[in-house]
Amino acid sequence: MNNSIQLPRKLMLLGSGELGKEFVIAAQRLGNYVIAVDRYANAPAMQVADVSEVISMLSAEQLEAIVNRHKPDFIIPEIEAIRTEKLLEFEQRGITVIPTAAATNYTMNRDRIRELAHQELGIRTAKYAYAYTLQELTAASEHVGFPNVVKPVMSSSGKGQSVVQHQGEVESAWNYAIANSRGDTQRVIVEEFINFEIEITLLTVKQWNAPTIFCSPIGHRQERGDYQESWQPADIGEEKISQAQAIAKQITDALGGAGIFGVEFFITKDEVIFSELSPRPHDTGMVTLISQNLNEFELHLRAILGLPIANIKQLGCAASAVILAAKTSDIVAFTGVAEALSVPDVDIKLFGKPTAHPYRRMGVALAKGDSIVEARERAKRAASQVQMV
Numbered sequence: 001m002n003n004s005i006q007l008p009r010k011l012m013l014l015g016s017g018e019l020g021k022e023f024v025i026a027a028q029r030l031g032n033y034v035i036a037v038d039r040y041a042n043a044p045a046m047q048v049a050d051v052s053e054v055i056s057m058l059s060a061e062q063l064e065a066i067v068n069r070h071k072p073d074f075i076i077p078e079i080e081a082i083r084t085e086k087l088l089e090f091e092q093r094g095i096t097v098i099p100t101a102a103a104t105n106y107t108m109n110r111d112r113i114r115e116l117a118h119q120e121l122g123i124r125t126a127k128y129a130y131a132y133t134l135q136e137l138t139a140a141s142e143h144v145g146f147p148n149v150v151k152p153v154m155s156s157s158g159k160g161q162s163v164v165q166h167q168g169e170v171e172s173a174w175n176y177a178i179a180n181s182r183g184d185t186q187r188v189i190v191e192e193f194i195n196f197e198i199e200i201t202l203l204t205v206k207q208w209n210a211p212t213i214f215c216s217p218i219g220h221r222q223e224r225g226d227y228q229e230s231w232q233p234a235d236i237g238e239e240k241i242s243q244a245q246a247i248a249k250q251i252t253d254a255l256g257g258a259g260i261f262g263v264e265f266f267i268t269k270d271e272v273i274f275s276e277l278s279p280r281p282h283d284t285g286m287v288t289l290i291s292q293n294l295n296e297f298e299l300h301l302r303a304i305l306g307l308p309i310a311n312i313k314q315l316g317c318a319a320s321a322v323i324l325a326a327k328t329s330d331i332v333a334f335t336g337v338a339e340a341l342s343v344p345d346v347d348i349k350l351f352g353k354p355t356a357h358p359y360r361r362m363g364v365a366l367a368k369g370d371s372i373v374e375a376r377e378r379a380k381r382a383a384s385q386v387q388m389v
């Protein structure tokens, strides 16, 4: 046990959405000082942080200015779209970047992490190819085959992603990907469509001076490349759990550092196929707000600070279902929360995002049940009762 750990610490969070908000709450509960950063004011995590900064996180100069102003002990990325080369510099100056600056660089874009997993570590992934132009995408699609999935190399939550059935749909997939790409790379990845039985997130906790530990697998369902509901535990059998854990260990060891990772897999009848990972809490992992003794945000915090995690206890069948905005609005208000909360073992989190647009995630419903079916049904019903007005 490390008795030399001193609290509070100064944490700078780069990205301040719903995942950051729960992380800040966990950090505040141990009295830490948090600087919440994002591209817009009054972002969810800013509402619970000590101070906030509004900057472009893709700008090296703006990152430099706020790091000099606040002198954090830790820099904790919450999104991918960050000038990660600058994080390498901060790390060299003695600031701890989570999980490491190199890991944030590997996972900023889909191509680097895919090359690490597939080329360097020999991990099974979907067949894939890249393209910089529509012409290249046409050729790459032919190589990968149909149906396939086209995604910008830099994007998240399914932005710019489409399933392509035949050559006639390639051009619109290209245009959609380029229009929704974040950052400055005009590169897309095309992947073989995997007809999986279930997809899971394996929350993997990498610690500085203790073994890597795992949460029980989280099953999820996605639409438009974005998560709609998740549940824990996901029933994939012990053998596939072991296989997924071994892959998650291999790839998180290669990335190094400490913190929680959301490692995503497609599970087919016979195979465990690595998809991608987040070097931070995962959206589908919000179910742990109700399903574990320590949620994914508390686990991330403890791993970062080097605090012990004596046990992770799964508390039984639980589920989450998202609450999405239906239209664009500068006024965010809800009805139906009271109705949703009248059901036992149901909870609602509203993120406090200041504006809405179609499909923007505004909140989440959480539920427990005697079975996964019951927990999912309760979470979905509760989510559908909450309506934006």
Ligand SMILES: Nc1ncnc2c1ncn2[C@@H]1O[C@H](COP(=O)(O)OP(=O)(O)OP(=O)(O)O)[C@@H](O)[C@H]1O
Residues within 6 Å of the ligand: 126, 149, 151, 155, 156, 157, 158, 159, 161, 191, 192, 193, 194, 195, 199, 222, 224, 225, 226, 227, 264, 275, 276, 283
């Ligand atoms: N090759 C594929 N075969 C089948 N389905 C896929 C494939 N790639 C992506 N999907 C579906 O789209 C979802 C989103 O894809 P992916 O995780 O790559 O995107 P993302 O934008 O990084 O999402 P997030 O940031 O929310 O994790 C997957 O969870 C899966 O449901």
Ligand SMILES: NCC(=O)N[C@@H]1O[C@H](COP(=O)([O-])[O-])[C@@H](O)[C@H]1O
Residues within 6 Å of the ligand: 015, 016, 017, 018, 019, 020, 078, 079, 156, 157, 282, 283, 353, 360, 361
């Ligand atoms: N799949 C990644 C993910 O869920 N990220 C979460 O969504 C926020 C952005 O939301 P916004 O697009 O509504 O601003 C991010 O800040 C993070 O909390």
Ligand SMILES: [Mg+2]
Residues within 6 Å of the ligand: 264, 276
């Ligand atoms: Mg994903």
